[in-house]
Amino acid sequence: MTKNTLATGLIWLAAILVSGVFFWLLSDILIHGLPHLSWSFLVEAPRNAGRSGGIGSIIVSTVLILAVAMVTAAPLSLATAVLLSEFTRYDSVFGRLVRSSLDVLAGVPSIVFGLFGNAFFCIYLDLGFSILSGGLTLACMVLPILIRTAEEGLQATPNDYRLAAAALGMSRSAALVHLLLTTATPALVAGLMLGIGRAVAETAALIFTSGYVDRMPDSLFDSGRALSVHIYDLSMNVAGGDTNAYSSALVLIILLLIINSIAMNLAKQWLHRSVVTV
């Protein structure tokens, strides 16, 4: 009896601790960031190194970097996941090689990705400090997450579907498109959101690739400052930038929530259109 009470108490304590930290963090950002948040903050250009003015150009840069990263990484990772799960045997040398490389890649610190992106995209491919370089570097960084989640999603689909489709004379690609991918959609979206979350929070990899410049980007070849870099800069390098750092952090969280809910809604609609779930 006492053992049970103790265990229950510990479990509750752990749960409260975890959610407590989350709410503390969130409320801190809300308390300090919310009063400062306004429409003009969202659309105006930063002034005085970000101490005053808004974050209009920075939001644009962030969204562009994220778009480049996801547009590159999502199709690549989906194709790789399909190859791994549908067209190679699980225990084949090729499959094992790709999987273990991905696992190593997933554990590489982001600063290393930043240096790699700087050396490869900025210097070797001569893209310079640009939104394109930053986006592509982020794409490399989120590839392992996207591929492994997509692959696991595909492998979790019932094998019965593959057999039944084959028994009806359907090609493997037809089964893949009409049955397996749609069944795996929730897992694919979850992976995509994980990837977006990781990409949007990234600072180290972007400082070396998309740069520091806080004006409005003219094109993808222009340098642009991401929100996370902006927050880092305001809180570390700019005296008196704390309030704007808080507001920027709040905007970052809201941006993430918006992107996630859009992705989830799109997936739901897609599922509803092609698959009727019970």
Next chain:
Amino acid sequence: MSLFIKPKNEPVDKTLTAEAYTLGPLQAGPPCCNPEPLIRVDNLSLHYGKKPALENVSLDIYKGCITALIGPSGCGKTSFLSVLNRMTDMIPDCRVSGNVHFDSKDLRHPALDVQRLRRDIGMIFQKPVPFPLSIRRNIELPLREHGMSKQAELNDVVQHVLLDVGLWDEVKDRLESSALALSGGQQQRLCIARALALQPKVLLMDEPCSALDPISSGVVEDLIQRLRGKYTVVIVTHNLAQARRIANYAGFFWIKDQRAGCLIEFGQCKQIFEAPAHELTAAYVNGSRG
């Protein structure tokens, strides 16, 4: 309150009435007269890696008849079925040897159009596998894959096959809802309808009733009986009484020397059950072995 209670127009359980079927009345049972072989299997052996699963099986599947394959688990009945529609191609390390002819064409020829073959020889699995789509899309999807695209045509086929399996009255008002919401027996009949939509010549059934409750099992069994004549059915079953009720021909498989499955005896169902030639068969159908 009215004194007259309106009699109900519809019978309570539509699944147990026969009007919905369009495949014709139940035909007289075994044996088929004028047996004409549609699939000829000669000296078939099958290995999974180094492990033999079937050895030297030879038998003929007769056109329009129901052939039941009986025997204990693990004696290669399902493997035998998988050879007939080349599902063995999907199993890595699976080696098949021997001759199999379907409609006097070599079924094991490497250049054979396997997708075409699987349209001609459909398969029903032990567990019903409805796709996570609407009832209508379940039937339409393979048809569309095979090039039928006119909606009117598709609607016709959907209605026709659902009538054939006696499911039409039960689902006609909810064709757009999920197939996963159907009961087990309904799901299995939907799977049979889906296979029938491709106008196969042969249906392979791997214990189609064993995952169903007795009532649904009876309905599906009834349906299989109605397929006789129009389709050639090969059914694997552990239910000896069922085999005896529905089959024209029966093949008895057994595991020889703890090693590989083989065909002990094949013949007319009546003969296998009433006057088996082999003592193992006699022991198995009497229930004293197996």
